[in-house]
Amino acid sequence: MIRTEELLLNVGPQHPSTHGVFRIIVKLDGEVITEATPVMGYLHRGTEKLAENLNFTQIIPYTDRMDYVSAMTNNYVLCHAVEKMMGLEIPERAEFLRLIVMELQRVASHLVWWGTYLLDIGALSPFLYAFSDRERVLGLFNELCGARLTYNYMRVGGVKWDAPEGWIDRVKTFVKDMYFRLDEYHNLVSGNEIFLSRVKGIGKYDAETAISYGLSGANLRCTGVQWDLRKAEPYSLYDRFQFDVPVGKNGDCYDRYLIRIAELEQSLRILEQALEQFPGDGDTMGKVPRAIRPPAGEIYVRIESPRGEIGCHIVSKGKAEPYRLKFRRPSFVNLQILPKLLVGESMTNLVTILGGIDIVLGEVDC
Amino acid sequence: MSEENKRDDNPVENKPPESEAPPAHPSAEAEPKAGESAAEAPAAVAASAGQPPSEGDAPVPERRKETDEEKAARRKATLEAREAAKVAAALAAAEAAKGGSSASAAGAQPAEESAKGATEAPAAAAAGGSSASEGAAAVGSVASEGTAAATPAASEGDAPVRRKETDEEKAARRKAALEAREAAKAAAAQAAAQAAQGGAPAGAAGAGEGAGADAPPPKPPSPSQPRLDRVAVMLRELVAEDAVEEAYINEANDHLPTLVIKNERWGQAARLLRDHAELACAYLRNVSGVDYETHMEVVYYPWNMNAREGYCVKVRTDRESPSVASVTPIWETANWNEREIYDLLGIDFPGHPDLRRIMMPDDWVGHPLRKDYVPLDPEV
Numbered sequence: 001m002i003r004t005e006e007l008l009l010n011v012g013p014q015h016p017s018t019h020g021v022f023r024i025i026v027k028l029d030g031e032v033i034t035e036a037t038p039v040m041g042y043l044h045r046g047t048e049k050l051a052e053n054l055n056f057t058q059i060i061p062y063t064d065r066m067d068y069v070s071a072m073t074n075n076y077v078l079c080h081a082v083e084k085m086m087g088l089e090i091p092e093r094a095e096f097l098r099l100i101v102m103e104l105q106r107v108a109s110h111l112v113w114w115g116t117y118l119l120d121i122g123a124l125s126p127f128l129y130a131f132s133d134r135e136r137v138l139g140l141f142n143e144l145c146g147a148r149l150t151y152n153y154m155r156v157g158g159v160k161w162d163a164p165e166g167w168i169d170r171v172k173t174f175v176k177d178m179y180f181r182l183d184e185y186h187n188l189v190s191g192n193e194i195f196l197s198r199v200k201g202i203g204k205y206d207a208e209t210a211i212s213y214g215l216s217g218a219n220l221r222c223t224g225v226q227w228d229l230r231k232a233e234p235y236s237l238y239d240r241f242q243f244d245v246p247v248g249k250n251g252d253c254y255d256r257y258l259i260r261i262a263e264l265e266q267s268l269r270i271l272e273q274a275l276e277q278f279p280g281d282g283d284t285m286g287k288v289p290r291a292i293r294p295p296a297g298e299i300y301v302r303i304e305s306p307r308g309e310i311g312c313h314i315v316s317k318g319k320a321e322p323y324r325l326k327f328r329r330p331s332f333v334n335l336q337i338l339p340k341l342l343v344g345e346s347m348t349n350l351v352t353i354l355g356g357i358d359i360v361l362g363e364v365d366c
Numbered sequence: 367m368s369e370e371n372k373r374d375d376n377p378v379e380n381k382p383p384e385s386e387a388p389p390a391h392p393s394a395e396a397e398p399k400a401g402e403s404a405a406e407a408p409a410a411v412a413a414s415a416g417q418p419p420s421e422g423d424a425p426v427p428e429r430r431k432e433t434d435e436e437k438a439a440r441r442k443a444t445l446e447a448r449e450a451a452k453v454a455a456a457l458a459a460a461e462a463a464k465g466g467s468s469a470s471a472a473g474a475q476p477a478e479e480s481a482k483g484a485t486e487a488p489a490a491a492a493a494g495g496s497s498a499s500e501g502a503a504a505v506g507s508v509a510s511e512g513t514a515a516a517t518p519a520a521s522e523g524d525a526p527v528r529r530k531e532t533d534e535e536k537a538a539r540r541k542a543a544l545e546a547r548e549a550a551k552a553a554a555a556q557a558a559a560q561a562a563q564g565g566a567p568a569g570a571a572g573a574g575e576g577a578g579a580d581a582p583p584p585k586p587p588s589p590s591q592p593r594l595d596r597v598a599v600m601l602r603e604l605v606a607e608d609a610v611e612e613a614y615i616n617e618a619n620d621h622l623p624t625l626v627i628k629n630e631r632w633g634q635a636a637r638l639l640r641d642h643a644e645l646a647c648a649y650l651r652n653v654s655g656v657d658y659e660t661h662m663e664v665v666y667y668p669w670n671m672n673a674r675e676g677y678c679v680k681v682r683t684d685r686e687s688p689s690v691a692s693v694t695p696i697w698e699t700a701n702w703n704e705r706e707i708y709d710l711l712g713i714d715f716p717g718h719p720d721l722r723r724i725m726m727p728d729d730w731v732g733h734p735l736r737k738d739y740v741p742l743d744p745e746v
Binding site for chain 2: 040041044046048049084085087208209211212213214225227232233295297298299300301302309311313315323324326328332333335336337365366
């Protein structure tokens with residue numbers, strides 16, 4: 001007769017499959033998880049506290065370091081919130097540049113996810129493909145603002161740098177190539193039988209659960225809820241472009257995978273249109289008072305980051321520094337459902353489910 | 367940052383703009399003692415509250431160079447005065463619209479002027495506000511009251527109050543300024559209401575006589591106003607009469623209906639927000655905690671995804687033993703958010719299944735996001 005004993009297993013905080021410094025303590029009954037307790041805070045830098053002593057322009061580089069896989073959207077949410085409070089007008093060229101970099105960022109971010117997720121579940125080569133394509137996006141960003149990861153590109157009122165000569169054309173070329181690569185990715189992975197058996201029906205939940213847990217992004221849309229802030233509550237110039245919001249129906253890891261791949265395609269569609277309509281000339285900075293002091297009041301602004309709804313709640317007392325700045329980080333909120341999903345799953349699925357949520361620890365811990 | 371601040375103290379673009387500022391009033395601008403206006407602010411507010419400004423506690427007058435604090439205070443006072451002047455103007459316009467007679471049109475002008483001119487405008491505005499609440503008072507009396515309230519304060523100000531403020535005084539002044547601002551807000555709201563009551567014909571008549579010419583037109587009601595009213599009524603009827611402490615529209619935030627819910631009623635109110643078929647806020651977008659130094663606040667953003675609309679709900683709690691009912695049983699997403707707020711601000715959430723620190727280490731002392739937080743370092 002086989003005797004089983006409860007086993008307490010500590011995963012992380014330095015485990016490669018946790019995508020950062022995330023730790024989870026699991027209780028195992030044989031191979032099956034009976035309880036999972038996430039432990040966070042290893043990357044907590046107190047961004048919100050630091051921000052209270054910085055003016056808004058100084059906070060922008062801190063947002064780069066929250067979700068460091070998608071720094072552009074973080075830049076945007078802060079600038080957008082301040083601009084909204086101050087009622088600033090953004091020149092069209094600047095807004096186009098912002099939208100283009102945000103969509104490029106979404107492509108880069110989803111590529112990182114795609115590569116690392118497949119690496120998590122045992123496929124090495126997709127990682128190499130994804131990172132070589134992502135490298136092209138980083139190269140484009142590098143040309144634009146001199147940084148590959150922490151861009152500090154946007155400002156309240158516009159963007160810091162105009163696109164260099166020929167940059168738009170190079171992005172166009174990238175978009176064209178990327179369509180081709182996406183087909184390749186599909187052929188390489190999406191129908192792979194080993195892959196399917198690892199992700200289909202794993203980490204399932206329904207729409208009601210997803211909404212109750214406040215999930216957003218692909219984690220919400222995989223259950224069939226059509227909720228993409230670019231469509232539901234349009235900001236920037238998104239209401240000018242044609243694109244679809246892919247949704248799933250089963251709410252499992254496979255649907256989340258398909259949605260992200262489909263979103264890559266939609267981002268390319270948006271990019272195509274935006275690059276076509278990109279204004280030939282114009283300012284990249286609006287008229288902004290030298291001291292940025294949002295009037296006393298409160299605002300909550302949210303946009304769709306690659307991971308879901310990233311929000312910025314500012315309480316201003318009319319000073320150059322925020323009185324309180326709170327970021328609603330999609331990774332932090334989405335991760336909450338993990339312990340619920342893990343109970344009853346086998347240990348191997350821990351990595352599949354955790355990877356499927358798509359977290360960035362810099363954002364979870366903030 | 368400090369460099370920038372310094373630049374702002376000596377501003378080129380951002381100086382308290384003379385061009386925008388109200389026309390110079392002899393007592394405020396002619397003599398170079400503008401710093402007094404700050405010192406006067408509390409006195410002026412006291413006058414508005416119906417107490418005659420007492421000269422008893424005016425300390426020994428003595429002239430010296432302004433400190434940075436005083437400069438800041440003066441700037442603030444100017445700003446407040448400007449706001450109050452705006453309110454007074456709106457009020458006058460409303461009164462004019464209501465009265466619709468040429469007499470009131472004539473009266474509106476002086477009222478506005480006096481409010482604009484005096485640096486003690488909070489007093490004028492508040493006085494105006496009180497007369498507005500009486501409703502029947504003629505504009506002429508508003509003007510005279512405003513001037514009357516302003517004059518003693520101004521004359522008192524001429525005996526200069528010059529010394530460094532103590533912390534208590536500063537706190538008192540801040541409080542007074544806050545009250546003044548609130549009074550001004552209330553007055554504005556009343557004025558708007560009256561303007562609406564006055565109706566179109568009166569307003570048209572007033573415009574014909576040129577009364578409304580230099581007064582801003584009354585603001586149209588917010589598109590979210592019906593939604594706000596509806597949810598407030600529902601909360602009062604279905605939760606408790608005293609459930610809603612405050613309800614207003616946050617215009618800067620896309621006219622978001624904002625409610626302040628009484629702390630004790632929050633649990634029930636949250637359930638109503640989620641479960642009532644009409645509200646159906648199944649999605650809780652964000653939870654923030656804010657330390658306002660006088661109190662703490664937890665801010666929720668429940669959302670109805672089908673209707674694509676939502677609310678901002680605030681629950682206040684005191685700072686000594688802050689506590690707000692947990693909504694984790696209602697929205698799962700509140701779980702970690704509440705833990706984070708507990709960790710960083712020290713607000714207790716009774717009813718939470720697992721309230722412990724989430725970001726800071728378990729043995730951390732203090733709550734870092736509090737405004738008075740001092741890191742404990744046993745090594746030092």
